[in-house]
Amino acid sequence: MNRRAVTASWPEREALHAWLREARGELTFVQLAKRSAEAGRLVSERTLRRALEVRLPKEETVRAYAGAWGKWASAKNTRGEAGQAASGSAFEARGLELLSLAVSAAPAGPAPSWPPPTYVPGRIGKWTSLTKALKHIHEEAGQPSARRLAASPKAAGRLSKSTIRNILNGKHPTFEQLAALLEVYGASPKTTSGMLAAYRRIVAVPEPPAVSLCDVAGRAESEREARLVQEETRLRYRGIGPEAELDWYEEQVRDGKEAEWQRLERWVDSLSDEELAALNQQAAAAAGRDLRGELIKARDRLGEASGTPPAS
Numbered sequence: 676m677n678r679r680a681v682t683a684s685w686p687e688r689e690a691l692h693a694w695l696r697e698a699r700g701e702l703t704f705v706q707l708a709k710r711s712a713e714a715g716r717l718v719s720e721r722t723l724r725r726a727l728e729v730r731l732p733k734e735e736t737v738r739a740y741a742g743a744w745g746k747w748a749s750a751k752n753t754r755g756e757a758g759q760a761a762s763g764s765a766f767e768a769r770g771l772e773l774l775s776l777a778v779s780a781a782p783a784g785p786a787p788s789w790p791p792p793t794y795v796p797g798r799i800g801k802w803t804s805l806t807k808a809l810k811h812i813h814e815e816a817g818q819p820s821a822r823r824l825a826a827s828p829k830a831a832g833r834l835s836k837s838t839i840r841n842i843l844n845g846k847h848p849t850f851e852q853l854a855a856l857l858e859v860y861g862a863s864p865k866t867t868s869g870m871l872a873a874y875r876r877i878v879a880v881p882e883p884p885a886v887s888l889c890d891v892a893g894r895a896e897s898e899r900e901a902r903l904v905q906e907e908t909r910l911r912y913r914g915i916g917p918e919a920e921l922d923w924y925e926e927q928v929r930d931g932k933e934a935e936w937q938r939l940e941r942w943v944d945s946l947s948d949e950e951l952a953a954l955n956q957q958a959a960a961a962a963g964r965d966l967r968g969e970l971i972k973a974r975d976r977l978g979e980a981s982g983t984p985p986a987s
Contacts, residue, residue, distance in 0.1 A: 687777040688731065694770050695727055698740035700747060707743050714742030731781070731832035737774050741767035778832050789816040791861035799873035806845045808870060809856075813843060816860050827859045834859065850874055 699707055708720040716739035723739065726732035745763035792815040796808040813819075821843070825836035833855040842848045842856060853874055857867045 685777075685780055685782060687773070687780040691731070691770075691773040691777045692727055694773050695732075695737075695740055698744040698766070698770065700744070702743065702747075707740070710743035710746040711739035714739075714746050716742040730826075731774065731777055733832055733835065734771065734774065737770045738767060741770050774832060781828055781831055789819045789860075791863060792816050792866055793863045795863075795865045796869045796873060798876075799870075800876055802847055802877060803845075805870070805873055805877060806843075808873070809843060812857075812860055812862060812866065812870075824856075824859050830855065830859045848874075850878075 702710065704720045704724045707723050708718065711718055711723070716735065718736055718739035722732075722736055726736045726740070741763065744766055748762060748766075792812040794808070794811050794815050796804075796811075799805050799808060821836040821840040824830060824839050825834055830839075834852060838852065839856060839859075842852065848856070850871070854867070854871060857870055862870070
């Protein structure tokens with residue numbers, strides 16, 4: 676046994692150790708860990724070993740011993756299934772009772788070397804606020820290490836250093852863990868009542884999810900509408916939509932072309948048939964041009980650019 680693991684003993688603790696040795700039987704700690712895992716109690720070999728050496732074990736360790744004993748009793752098959760289940764439950768209940776008695780009768784150790792916190796929290800309603808309040812209490816106590824807190828007699832069988840560290844880092848504690856941690860700190864009655872009242876408020880009114888289903892549906896609808904607007908804008912920019920919009924420069928170009936087309940149309944319409952035929956003959960002789968045809972094509976191109984149907 677490690678010398679550092681040697682601690683004071685008392686009758687209730689000896690009774691608990693006797694129960695642990697009975698549950699272990701002749702198994703090695705490796706075999707004990709394997710059987711407890713088969714029973715659904717995942718506890719490491721090191722934790723099972725330390726239950727008989729150092730501080731009082733935690734409840735899950737006692738249940739792991741009971742689970743290993745239950746696998747042994749099942750292997751012997753001396754009772755029916757119902758009798759085995761009842762026997763295993765009674766054996767586990769006995770171990771938990773001995774643990775409770777050992778914790779209650781544990782001799783008071785030396786007073787903690789940190790000052791007792793007196794910070795009284797306000798009306799806390801969120802986990803993040805509860806964690807901040809715990810950190811404030813931790814600072815007021817002089818920031819003792821998790822190892823020192825877990826070594827306190829009041830933490831025996833209730834809190835480990837990893838549990839304390841996780842709670843201070845934001846992990847949600849159980850009500851029993853929070854009460855035990857406040858007791859380990861030596862918090863004042865007002866501090867303890869304020870923190871436990873905050874815990875009850877948080878658990879009674881759980882925090883809403885970060886994104887509700889209504890928010891998801893509303894966001895999806897907004898995104899759909901945004902995509903439709905974006906597509907409509909793109910089509911208008913390309914001159915495809917029925918309400919194609921142009922910027923200022925494009926409007927000026929379009930208006931200039933339309934004015935030129937109207938001027939040409941008025942000039943051509945003012946010509947007589949003989950004059951128009953003579954001009955067409957001259958244009959055809961020069962470069963094969965058709966003034967009326969060019970006018971119609973220009974009007975059609977202008978209509979396409981402005982989104983209006985071509986002339987029939």
